[in-house]
Amino acid sequence: MLRWFKRKESEPMETSEELTKREPTEEPREPCSPLGFTTEAPSEGAWLEVATREGQTLYLPLSRSPLLLGTAPHCDVVLDDRLDGVEKVLPNHARLELWRGRWVIVPMSKEAAVFVNGRRTGENVLRDGSKVWLGEKGVRFVFRSPHRE
16 A cells, blocks of 8 residues: 555545435535446546456546446446446445546445455555456456556
8 A cells, every 4th residue: 555645634535425425514516427438448538448248348538536436326437237347346436536647546435445456455546557446356447547657
């Protein structure tokens, strides 16, 4: 884990329960339409690559931040039965966010296992080629960045 990665304390991480049970007095996050997978790699920006159960590669352009990944219909990226390992993904599994020009993956709870390059992790800065699993032996993504490192 990257213990040097210090987050702003003014931005506490919301838990899965907090995301689904917000107080009515809180200002809700503006509703956004879910991001969809494409069959062609984006020409710019970062993206995630994932293979379907049939072996087709799909691409998810990371066009806004933050992005909530999970199986719940309110997620920014809804993972479904097309993807191998989706049964290991929680309704609100992880959040992807752009922080200081880098994409970071953050598990939404202790139960939401996130693995980067084979190791279970907490918050983790993604680099070009990073392999990300949501859940043990769950959905597998490869992170691609326009800034090859």
